[in-house]
Amino acid sequence: MKVVKFGGSSLASGKQLQKVFDIVTADPARKAVVVSAPGKRHSTDTKVTDLLISCGEQYLRLGEAHDLQEAVIERYASIADELGLGHDIIDTIRRDVDALLQADSAHPERYLDAIKASGEDNNAKLIAAYFQHQGVEAHYVNPKEAGLFVSDEPGQAQVLPESYDHLYKLRERSGIIVFPGFFGFSLAGDIVTFSRSGSDITGSILANGLKADVYENFTDVDAVYAVNPTIVHEPKEITELTYREMRELSYAGFSVFHDEALIPAFRAGIPVQIKNTNNPSAKGTKIVNQRDHTNGPVVGIASDKGFCSIYISKYLMNREVGFGRKVLQTLEEYGLTYEHVPSGIDDMTIILRQDQLEEQHIEQELLDRLKLVLEADEVVLERNLSLIMVVGEAMRHNVGTTARAAQALSKAKVNIEMINQGSSEVSMMFGVKAAQEKEAVQALYEEFFSMSTVPVSI
Amino acid sequence: MKVVKFGGSSLASGKQLQKVFDIVTADPARKAVVVSAPGKRHSTDTKVTDLLISCGEQYLRLGEAHDLQEAVIERYASIADELGLGHDIIDTIRRDVDALLQADSAHPERYLDAIKASGEDNNAKLIAAYFQHQGVEAHYVNPKEAGLFVSDEPGQAQVLPESYDHLYKLRERSGIIVFPGFFGFSLAGDIVTFSRSGSDITGSILANGLKADVYENFTDVDAVYAVNPTIVHEPKEITELTYREMRELSYAGFSVFHDEALIPAFRAGIPVQIKNTNNPSAKGTKIVNQRDHTNGPVVGIASDKGFCSIYISKYLMNREVGFGRKVLQTLEEYGLTYEHVPSGIDDMTIILRQDQLEEQHIEQELLDRLKLVLEADEVVLERNLSLIMVVGEAMRHNVGTTARAAQALSKAKVNIEMINQGSSEVSMMFGVKAAQEKEAVQALYEEFFSMSTVPVSI
Structure with a gap:
């Protein structure tokens, strides 16, 4: 049925x-x-x-x-x-x-x-x-x-x-x-x-x-593409990907499928087949619970502009119980949602969508408030970042995927402002300056999709 | 004076x-x-x-x-x-x-x-x-x-x-x-x-x-070493490093200098000179506010065992205002301090010191509590991780440091469980399985210190 x-x-x-x-x-x-x-x-x-x-x-x-x-x-x-x-x-x-x-x-x-x-x-x-x-x-x-x-x-x-x-x-x-x-x-x-x-x-x-x-x-459309076709000419099509991969891709710019819509199918383990009404014989893209990983570690690359980062440093931050919670609570007070919070020992960075600050005109107020509440040494806002998601369930079994990605960005002279890779390893996120987003995505696509050993669609 | x-x-x-x-x-x-x-x-x-x-x-x-x-x-x-x-x-x-x-x-x-x-x-x-x-x-x-x-x-x-x-x-x-x-x-x-x-x-x-x-x-000791001498034989000495570099290194295993002790000197901008009573003519290590970066991007590599990760996934986590705060609040209720919280779109990983859980025998209770409070899809504990800090203020100006580090780990067949690099870029943190810590540190040392172009001490 x-x-x-x-x-x-x-x-x-x-x-x-x-x-x-x-x-x-x-x-x-x-x-x-x-x-x-x-x-x-x-x-x-x-x-x-x-x-x-x-x-x-x-x-x-x-x-x-x-x-x-x-x-x-x-x-x-x-x-x-x-x-x-x-x-x-x-x-x-x-x-x-x-x-x-x-x-x-x-x-x-x-x-x-x-x-x-x-x-x-x-x-x-x-x-x-x-x-x-x-x-x-x-x-x-x-x-x-x-x-x-x-x-x-x-x-x-x-x-x-x-x-x-x-x-x-x-x-x-x-x-x-x-x-x-x-x-x-x-x-x-x-x-x-x-x-x-x-x-x-x-x-x-x-x-x-x-x-x-x-x-x-x-x-x-015939299928979900491995990368945004306005950045890479005629990119490969994805024939199969998992719910999690789809969700990570749709987070940063992929809009073929309404990602909230995946939930009921996901909960029941029902595969979602995306097809083209105008070309129903095309294979399309299937979203499944699990898939074979025969096509290389990366299934798709997505990117999105419009992020900013708030860098907070405080000497011995790491020893303070409740520091991170105070940061997140302050954001909640302003009704702000954040995307990621990578951290060093004595610093922490909040990545969030820039428009939230601009709409409310609260940039300076927020920075002052954070500095006060946290007694921070430094609170610095950096605008115009892009996030790039390199997505693929097979990355977790692949020693060296990170190295390949970082190498590709390095060769393209793209500076990595931030890396965030959780233990799930379904995705790797790079933060780069918005002005370098296009070069970055192209370099990553080149690395993971242009070699004959990693075809995504036949 | x-x-x-x-x-x-x-x-x-x-x-x-x-x-x-x-x-x-x-x-x-x-x-x-x-x-x-x-x-x-x-x-x-x-x-x-x-x-x-x-x-x-x-x-x-x-x-x-x-x-x-x-x-x-x-x-x-x-x-x-x-x-x-x-x-x-x-x-x-x-x-x-x-x-x-x-x-x-x-x-x-x-x-x-x-x-x-x-x-x-x-x-x-x-x-x-x-x-x-x-x-x-x-x-x-x-x-x-x-x-x-x-x-x-x-x-x-x-x-x-x-x-x-x-x-x-x-x-x-x-x-x-x-x-x-x-x-x-x-x-x-x-x-x-x-x-x-x-x-x-x-x-x-x-x-x-x-x-x-x-x-x-x-x-x-004559100086702070660039890496733990029980892991690498006769490592290079560090002649100069910044407060922040010292602090990041001392966080993961470097114990030459009591890191809390840096604060009063740091606040007053007074350099700290570490010297050897038994060999006072040795150059020693100087901790300063700012230094020239003539010696390559990395100043030292530190590592420490005894970490574990709690992986939490929940579909559409990213849309939930207050999710991260709830996680941190639950940890606070148990009096637990965490080290890092790298995150994907729908998952989040808490890195913390393992002994905190073992001493209190609260592992299962904590996992159950997190699952309940967060209505999470999955909460999984992974033990016996090591964190490796690659530290150097000059990393921020160096396109490609991440690539070199990841490449070195990949060549040594070390799987990267986690990467965390904030926008400060004073340090890069890798999470690896404790069993691979030694190989990982050796590979990174080899990459950043063994070539004649990046001497740390003359």
């Missing part, structure tokens, strides 16, 4: 829906289909979800949003036309959007959440109708009816554990289940959405609940 | 005292002499401080400690005889020890502290008498009279800031000041000792108070 999820660009037009139909019906194991709202048809197009947000906001302000409402309906109508569907489905969608806009708006956040969620919900209805029109048994399933209950946090709902048992009962249904992504229902019966791109989360929850053999995630 | 401190082995016999006399009088700038208690004359000898501790403890138990008391007096008497001093000084010492043993023992800790401190105090009196006997103006100075006030923490006194101003007044005294190390007085007038080897601390405080040009510390 497979749960299949399609992203917005895979569902943007009638032509795309035909590909989806072909993919789903090509394998009888594809029993549950999770859908996003229609995405962009071309680069200057607007996603239905964005139209809905504008529409809801204008209605709240002016009590009408006729043009935007029509633009939404038009998107569905053009797909229905392209596929030769009757008008019934569009009438249904129009009534639904009308009702949502005219609903009680005493809680604007909740009101907007319901409008946003209709993008997926109505698309699921449309797609079920299309499958039926093609003579295939398919049913739209509403998340409330299916028992997908979530915490009451609009825009960042968390699945409630009992949902999994409810969803398991969907296995008894005949035909293909077409399920809207992105939202669930609170126990009080209100629609609550996941974080943005939350359809990936719904698919993962469904895969867990249905105890699927695999969770197929169809998007618009 | 120089403050000169002599360690116990430099003061163990009359013959040693003659060397001390020659050294002090060879340079008129040597105005203040800080002395330890007489140390060992040969490897099976007992230090006077240890005799005093046994003596005091037995007296507390049995109300008499005649033999031990005689053994103490005998040590001073044999020195006085060797130097041809009269009996007055020994009579003074005997009366002092008698009085201390018969003193009020209502507070045994305070009682023992006073007895311990007499080792240095009486030695200072003896040495002043010897200098006078040689026709040199020298005066024993009591720390109370000089105003060396400390916190009331027996065995771990901290100097009170006002002491520095009091000590400055000693500059007005004529002749050589002979000052006992190891203790000061509480504001209530009680003797309180520093931590063991605390004479180094007294010397450093005096150097700061007197605003000395240099603090000379005479011991029984």
Whole structure:
């Protein structure tokens, strides 16, 4: 049994829906289909979800949003036309959007959440109708009816554990289940959405609940690349990687897959297969619990800008019980999250995302506060760092991976500002000046992927 | 003006005292002499401080400690005889020890502290008498009279800031000041000792108070070695290193100099010169605030066994505000101090000294507690790690030092369990299995010290 999820660009037009139909019906194991709202048809197009947000906001302000409402309906109508569907489905969608806009708006956040969620919900209805029109048994399933209950946090709902048992009962249904992504229902019966791109989360929850053999995630790229293609030309594709590797890569710049979405599949040990709707025969990338390590120690390299470091030194820091805790508590008081805290004997460095300080204009205040609370000798801020993650589960068995990485950076004249490698050894993190990020990533890619002995994809 | 401190082995016999006399009088700038208690004359000898501790403890138990008391007096008497001093000084010492043993023992800790401190105090009196006997103006100075006030923490006194101003007044005294190390007085007038080897601390405080040009510390080795001589045969000597380098080295196994003792000199920017009483013409090792980096990036390599790591992983750990703080707070609840906390995205490793867990038999309890408090996916203890510090201020300007170190370890087939390099870059820390410590240190020494381009001492 497979749960299949399609992203917005895979569902943007009638032509795309035909590909989806072909993919789903090509394998009888594809029993549950999770859908996003229609995405962009071309680069200057607007996603239905964005139209809905504008529409809801204008209605709240002016009590009408006729043009935007029509633009939404038009998107569905053009797909229905392209596929030769009757008008019934569009009438249904129009009534639904009308009702949502005219609903009680005493809680604007909740009101907007319901409008946003209709993008997926109505698309699921449309797609079920299309499958039926093609003579295939398919049913739209509403998340409330299916028992997908979530915490009451609009825009960042968390699945409630009992949902999994409810969803398991969907296995008894005949035909293909077409399920809207992105939202669930609170126990009080209100629609609550996941974080943005939350359809990936719904698919993962469904895969867990249905105890699927695999969770197929169809998007618009052939595979996850071993490195950012804007930094390295035509990089290798990754055919298989573990949850942990995916998570470490997605932390620093890889955005193919919504990393929070991995959790339900990860907890149930269900592999996630990323594939391309526009090229379904491509092998894609499989995310698994464990993999063979036949392809060299490194699976991918990711990097991200926008970090800064706060260096704190104090003579005999190491002897002070509670020093580190005081540092972290001070950060918490300012609502700051940190990424890493590498330390020497009498110094400690906090790596954090720079925008947190800039947005709040608290740089000087924070430095002064740290100096005061800790009675530190020195507190120094350094801006514009990039973090580079070199990721691969096999690194732990490989004496010398660190040496190769450091050597490659050294040859490229990149100074390593910081190294952080925990005992997990799934990843190695290098901090470099942002201005040297590109050279650094290129040098590391060259070292680990350009030799014929370490192919990542055949 | 120089403050000169002599360690116990430099003061163990009359013959040693003659060397001390020659050294002090060879340079008129040597105005203040800080002395330890007489140390060992040969490897099976007992230090006077240890005799005093046994003596005091037995007296507390049995109300008499005649033999031990005689053994103490005998040590001073044999020195006085060797130097041809009269009996007055020994009579003074005997009366002092008698009085201390018969003193009020209502507070045994305070009682023992006073007895311990007499080792240095009486030695200072003896040495002043010897200098006078040689026709040199020298005066024993009591720390109370000089105003060396400390916190009331027996065995771990901290100097009170006002002491520095009091000590400055000693500059007005004529002749050589002979000052006992190891203790000061509480504001209530009680003797309180520093931590063991605390004479180094007294010397450093005096150097700061007197605003000395240099603090000379005479011991029984020619210099600080670049690496542990039991691991590498006849290693190079370090002629100059910074306070920070010294501190990082002393953290992991270097014990030439009491590292807490560096603070007062460090705060006042006074260089510390380590020299050998038995070979005063040897260049020695100078500890300074800043140094030229003409000798390659690495100044020394230290290592220490007895560490363990606790690996904690939790999916999406990185998104949880307060996770790290909770970890450190749990350690604090158990009174545990940690050394480092390298981290990945969803994992964190705590490096700590193993004996803390073993002494308290809390290993399993701690792991269970961490798992519960953090709702962690995995909490795993790994024992028997060694930490290796590669230290050198010049590393920060040297692209490629990390690469060289990692390469050397890789060639020696040493697996790097952990790397921790903060943005200070004064040191690089490698965690390796204890069984590989020796190979690792040898390989690193070979890399950084064996080539003719990086001599440390000429």
